Amino acid sequence: MINLVRKWFGSLVNRAVALVVVFVATSAVVIAAIGWLLSRAELEDMAYGQVETIAGMVARELDLKLSERLDVLTLVAEGFRSTEIVLENRARVLLRNQDALLQLFDATFILDADGRLLAASPASYYVPGFNASQRPYFTDLVSRMSPIISAPYITVIDEQPGVMVAAPLFDANQRFIGMIGGLILLQGDNFMSEFASVRVGQTGYLRLITQNGIVLADGLSGEVMVPVSKSSPSLLQAMSGFEGTSHDHPGRKTGTITGYAQMALVPWFVAAVWPEREAFAPALRMTGGFSWALLAVVSILAPLAFWIFYRLLAPLRNLGVQIYQRHTGEREEPVSEVGGSEIRNVAKVFNQVRQERDEIFRSLAEREAFFRSLTSNAPIGIVHTDILGRIEFVNPAFLDIVGRPEDWLRHRYLIETVASEDRDKAMKGWRNVLVRRSFFRSRLRLLTHRLPGYVWVDVITSVIDLPDQAIGTITAVRDVTQEMRFERAIREEQQRADSILDVLQEGVLMVDTEGAIRYANGAGCSFLALDDDCVGHNFFESVTIRHDNEELVYDTFLAGNEIDNRYVTLENLEGRIYDIDLTMLHMRKGERQERLVFVLRDDSERRREEERLSWEATHDALTQLLNRRAFTASLLKALADAPQREVPAVLMMIDLDHFKPVNDEGGHLVGDELLKRLADVFKQAVRQSDTVARLGGDEFAVLLPACGMARAETLAESIRTKVQALKITHDGRKFGVTVCIGLTPVSAHDNGPKEVMARADEGCYIAKSRGRNCVVSIALPDEGDRP
Numbered sequence: 094m095i096n097l098v099r100k101w102f103g104s105l106v107n108r109a110v111a112l113v114v115v116f117v118a119t120s121a122v123v124i125a126a127i128g129w130l131l132s133r134a135e136l137e138d139m140a141y142g143q144v145e146t147i148a149g150m151v152a153r154e155l156d157l158k159l160s161e162r163l164d165v166l167t168l169v170a171e172g173f174r175s176t177e178i179v180l181e182n183r184a185r186v187l188l189r190n191q192d193a194l195l196q197l198f199d200a201t202f203i204l205d206a207d208g209r210l211l212a213a214s215p216a217s218y219y220v221p222g223f224n225a226s227q228r229p230y231f232t233d234l235v236s237r238m239s240p241i242i243s244a245p246y247i248t249v250i251d252e253q254p255g256v257m258v259a260a261p262l263f264d265a266n267q268r269f270i271g272m273i274g275g276l277i278l279l280q281g282d283n284f285m286s287e288f289a290s291v292r293v294g295q296t297g298y299l300r301l302i303t304q305n306g307i308v309l310a311d312g313l314s315g316e317v318m319v320p321v322s323k324s325s326p327s328l329l330q331a332m333s334g335f336e337g338t339s340h341d342h343p344g345r346k347t348g349t350i351t352g353y354a355q356m357a358l359v360p361w362f363v364a365a366v367w368p369e370r371e372a373f374a375p376a377l378r379m380t381g382g383f384s385w386a387l388l389a390v391v392s393i394l395a396p397l398a399f400w401i402f403y404r405l406l407a408p409l410r411n412l413g414v415q416i417y418q419r420h421t422g423e424r425e426e427p428v429s430e431v432g433g434s435e436i437r438n439v440a441k442v443f444n445q446v447r448q449e450r451d452e453i454f455r456s457l458a459e460r461e462a463f464f465r466s467l468t469s470n471a472p473i474g475i476v477h478t479d480i481l482g483r484i485e486f487v488n489p490a491f492l493d494i495v496g497r498p499e500d501w502l503r504h505r506y507l508i509e510t511v512a513s514e515d516r517d518k519a520m521k522g523w524r525n526v527l528v529r530r531s532f533f534r535s536r537l538r539l540l541t542h543r544l545p546g547y548v549w550v551d552v553i554t555s556v557i558d559l560p561d562q563a564i565g566t567i568t569a570v571r572d573v574t575q576e577m578r579f580e581r582a583i584r585e586e587q588q589r590a591d592s593i594l595d596v597l598q599e600g601v602l603m604v605d606t607e608g609a610i611r612y613a614n615g616a617g618c619s620f621l622a623l624d625d626d627c628v629g630h631n632f633f634e635s636v637t638i639r640h641d642n643e644e645l646v647y648d649t650f651l652a653g654n655e656i657d658n659r660y661v662t663l664e665n666l667e668g669r670i671y672d673i674d675l676t677m678l679h680m681r682k683g684e685r686q687e688r689l690v691f692v693l694r695d696d697s698e699r700r701r702e703e704e705r706l707s708w709e710a711t712h713d714a715l716t717q718l719l720n721r722r723a724f725t726a727s728l729l730k731a732l733a734d735a736p737q738r739e740v741p742a743v744l745m746m747i748d749l750d751h752f753k754p755v756n757d758e759g760g761h762l763v764g765d766e767l768l769k770r771l772a773d774v775f776k777q778a779v780r781q782s783d784t785v786a787r788l789g790g791d792e793f794a795v796l797l798p799a800c801g802m803a804r805a806e807t808l809a810e811s812i813r814t815k816v817q818a819l820k821i822t823h824d825g826r827k828f829g830v831t832v833c834i835g836l837t838p839v840s841a842h843d844n845g846p847k848e849v850m851a852r853a854d855e856g857c858y859i860a861k862s863r864g865r866n867c868v869v870s871i872a873l874p875d876e877g878d879r880p
Contacts, residue, residue, distance in 0.1 A: 137350070140372040141338040144352030147293055148365040152354035155301070158284050159242055159358050162197045162258050162275060167240045169194065170260035170273050177206065177270040180262065184211035188273075198258070198275030199283060200250070204231065205271045218276075220249055230257040234272055242359050245279065245309055245318060254279040254318040256309075279317045285310055297367035304332050304360040313366070327351060331362050343369065408436050416443060474550075474570035480563060482506050482523060494548060494572050496541045507568070512538035512547050519552075526556050527563055536573065549574045600693035603680075608633040608647055611688065620673075620693050622665040632691070637664045638675070650689055655679055663693065672697045713787040715765055716772035724786035727796055728839070728846045734798075735841035742798045742839040743805035746853035747775070747812070749791035750831040750865040763823045767830065770819060778812050791830075794853070802838055802870060809834045809868040817866060833860035836870040 169191055173180070180187070184203040192214070194201045200218045203211045208226030213219035225231040230243030243257040259274035279285055289310045291299050298312030306321045321328060327339030331353040342348045348369035355362045408431060418424035427447075430440040468475045474491030478484055484502050492499060495510055502510070511519045515537045522533035533554040538547040554568040600617030602610055608631045618627040621635045638645045640661045650656075656677040663673045674694040681687050711723035719727070731742045749771070756764040768787075775785045775793060784796040797805050813832055820829040835856020843849050856869040863869070 137340070137372070140350045140367060141340075141352070144293060144297075144350055144365040144367050145338045145354070146352075147299075148352035148354035148363045151288065151291065151299060151365065152356050152363040155284075155288065155361075155363065156356050156358045159258070159356075162277070163240055163242060163260075163358070165194070165197060166258055166260045166273060166275050170240070170262055173262045173273070174265055175270075176264050177268075180270055181205060181211055185216075188212045188214045194275055199255070199278045199281040200276040202274045202276065203262075203271060204274070206269055211271070218250055223249060230259055230274070231272065234259050234261055235269070238269060244305070245303065245307055247318065248276065248278075250276075250278075253281075255281075279309055288312075289315065293365050293367045294371050296371050297365065300364040300366060302328075302331070302362060302364060304334070304362065306332055309361065325351075327353070328364070331355075331364065336362075340369075412436060412440055419443075419447065474572075476507060476568045476570065477557075477565060478507050478568070479565045480527070482508060482566070485565065491570055494541070494550065494570060495539055496543055510539050512540055514538065523554060523566065526554050526566060530556050530558055530563070539570070548572055549577050600691075602632060602691045602693070604632045604689045604691065606651060606687050606689075607631075617691075617693065620663060620665065620671060620695075622667040622669060635666055638662070638673075639664075650677055671695055672700050716769055716787050718772050718776075718793075719784060719786035721786065721788045724784065724788065724794055724796070725846050727784045727786075728849065731796055731798060731839050732841070732843055732846070732849070735839055735843075738799055740799045740801045742796060743800045743802060744837050744839055744849050744853045745795040745797060745805060745809055746835040746850065746857050747793040747795065748833045748835075748857040748861070749793075750833060750861075752791040752830050755828045755830065759823050759826070759828050763821065763828055767819075767821055767828060770821060771816060771830075774815050774819060775812065778808065778815065794850070796839075802836065802872075805836050806868060806870055809836055813866065813868055831866035833857045833865055834868040835860065836868065838873055840873050842873070 173187065175183070175187075180203070188201060188203055191201065195214060201214045202218070203213075204225055205211055208224050208228070208231050210220060210223040210225065229246065230241065233243065234241050238261050240258075240260040243259065245254055245256050247253075248255045255276050255278045257274050257276055259272050261269055262271045262273060264270050277283060277285065285301075288299060288301060289312045291312065293299070299310070300308065300312065301310040302308055302321055306323075308317055308319050308321055310317060321332075323329060325341050327335070327341055328351075330339075334355060336353055336355050338350065338352045340348070340350055350367045350369060350372055352365040353362055354365075411431075412428060415424060415428040419428060427444040428440045430437045430444075468486075468488040471488055471490055474494045475486075475488045476484060476491055477486040483504050484507050485504075487499060487502055492502075495502070497510075508516055508520055508523070515535075518535060519537055522535055525531065526533045534552070536549060536551050539550050540546065541548050549572070551571045551573050552568055554566050556563045557565045557567055600620045601612075601614045602617040603612040605611055610628050610630050610632050613621075613627050621627055621630070621632075623630055623635065627635075633647045638661050640659060645661065656675055659675045661673050661675045663671045663675075665671075671693075672695070676692040676694075678690040678692075679687070680690060711719060713720045728744070735741065752764065752767075755767055768791075771793070772785070772787065775795060779785060779795060779797070782798055783800075784798075786794050786796075788794050797808070800808075813834055816830065816832045820827045822828075835853040835858075837849060837852040837856060839849055852871045856871045859869045859871075860867045
């Protein structure tokens with residue numbers, strides 16, 4: 094089909110006819126478009142006024158209906174002047190006497206001051222045990238104490254959406270005793286269904302939407318209590334209070350003219366939607382009629398124009414026949430210069446070009462002979478192509494490269510000898526040579542009969558350029574297959590070595606004698622906090638390496654011996670510090686290409702594991718306090734320091750009272766939680782220099798260096814009070830303990846930790862004998878009483 098169209102437009106007669114038809118049709122379309130725009134503008138103004146009027150009338154009507162129902166309900170509420178007891182006992186009778194309300198509402202309800210449902214009409218709407226105290230309409234009424242119209246909500250009546258109109262009920266003393274409410278179901282048989290059935294024109298419809306974006310009625314889909322689509326900017330403006338008319342999605346199938354009117358009584362608005370296709374239907378009908386008239390005019394004009402132009406171009410057809418005969422050799426004399434001035438100029442130019450062409454061919458024949466003699470013994474392949482890329486000449490070296498005879502190659506397109514994978518690149522480069530008169534250099538694959546079916550070559554192509562035009566290209570071709578094999582082997586070995594180094598977790602870096610990084614794997618760059626490619630950065634400016642608090646500098650490594658597994662710390666420019674197992678090797682030491690190879694192994698994990706094991710050996714896993722072993726070591730140190738202390742250290746032993754019932758009744762999880770909370774109390778009560786430990790089970794100890802007994806007794810009493818106040822709740826029960834605390838000073842005369850701890854334990858025993866939950870201090874024994 095496309096070829097037929099191209100063939101038809103190949104005729105000048107057909108082109109001229111098409112031009113006339115297009116001109117007439119374009120003029121008619123422009124006139125029609127202007128008329129359409131003018132009529133559309135008038136229709137749009139009329140539609141704007143109509144939808145705005147409809148929206149306003151409907152909004153006022155809805156305000157009137159809601160106001161009527163609110164006023165009636167307010168009058169009924171004002172007529173209820175009974176007590177709260179009477180309201181509770183006679184709610185159903187009182188509501189039954191107001192059957193007229195069912196003409197305005199789908200259901201009516203009476204609720205007491207606590208939100209409990211007392212009565213409902215019809216009786217089938219009564220829900221026993223229903224309490225509306227948490228419903229927004231009830232809380233709003235209670236807070237305002239005046240009649241309200243609620244926001245739409247989902248009722249408990251079959252989960253139907255509705256709106257509650259409510260008024261407060263007061264007793265004779267103006268005390269709030271309840272509320273009377275009228276329910277309007279959004280999908281009930283009421284004025285809301287009448288609203289949804291109203292039409293704008295034939296296909297337009299109304300929508301009722303809250304300013305919060307909830308659909309109350311939709312004349313198109315019938316959906317209620319669903320969020321509106323936020324795709325319409327005008328709808329978003331209406332939710333912010335906009336009133337007026339908007340043209341949404343003009344020109345589309347979904348285009349509409351929408352009028353918005355805000356309601357006065359409630360935060361709702363009415364949207365009157367009129368589809369654009371119906372609003373502009375008269376203009377569309379006028380355009381259709383004009384199109385038929387235009388078709389009739391074109392049907393008459395096209396054949397007439399064809400006949401006129403066919404007669405005018407008859408001399409041009411004769412010129413075409415003579416040019417063809419001249420080309421094939423059937424005609425020797427120049428073509429006839431007859432017809433109109435344009436046709437005579439074409440014939441004259443053809444005769445001149447034909448004469449110049451014959452002269453150029455003679456010149457080219459001479460140059461070709463010279464070129465052949467010059468390239469026949471060249472060591473590289475040389476190919477000459479015409480302007481279309483067809484091969485005109487190849488030398489013997491090129492024949493050897495592709496393994497094809499010259500007869501097979503001549504007049505073939507040079508691109509046919511290129512492998513399919515490289516043809517797009519070669520074609521793009523060859524075209525660029527012709528357009529920009531530049532050079533094209535590339536590495537390509539040429540097809541050959543030898544395995545593997547192609548050879549790699551480097552090519553360079555240049556245009557053969559005359560002063561006013563290009564007449565072909567010359568391409569030099571060099572076989573580089575063997576070179577590439579060597580390069581690939583070297584590259585694969587390099588990649589294999591890089592791959593091995595990249596997967597290592599150790600950082601490997603090679604540095605020259607100036608400190609510049611010549612090679613680094615990914616792990617090495619990570620240690621230095623540099624990018625993945627950190628080659629070129631100075632290693633010694635990027636890190637600080639220390640061993641035994643001594644910084645190892647550039648000269649240390651360059652002049653020193655090789656290093657094997659030395660533990661050092663490495664700090665990078667981001668301030669991050671690593672524990673490193675360092676190895677350093679010299680390569681070509683003392684030579685011009687001397688290199689230093691650093692291997693960095695991260696030893697941080699092993700050192701952290703040692704610290705963790707050390708911590709676990711000296712701490713209680715549950716409370717995170719020191720264990721008995723570590724506490725004993727601290728007490729031994731305090732005993733050793735006792736002779737030099739003017740103020741003695743004090744040992745505080747803490748024994749929990751009634752801890753076993755906590756475990757038995759609340760469970761071990763409750764007991765563990767209580768122990769952790771007690772540990773927090775002890776740590777927060779003492780100084781940072783004091784030592785707190787859990788000796789085991791429900792026994793704790795605190796070592797107070799340079800404290801003195803008076804201060805220790807005050808601190809012990811504070812701890813006892815805080816422990817007594819500490820309670821934890823589990824399954825509705827509270828659990829807690831008290832403590833017995835024994836205090837004793839640490840003396841230089843004590844024989845060891847056991848003696849000091851025995852005195853403090855004695856204080857705990859005395860405290861238990863006194864009824865528990867108290868502090869007992871044990872003084873140092875007299876010198877004569879010591880064993």
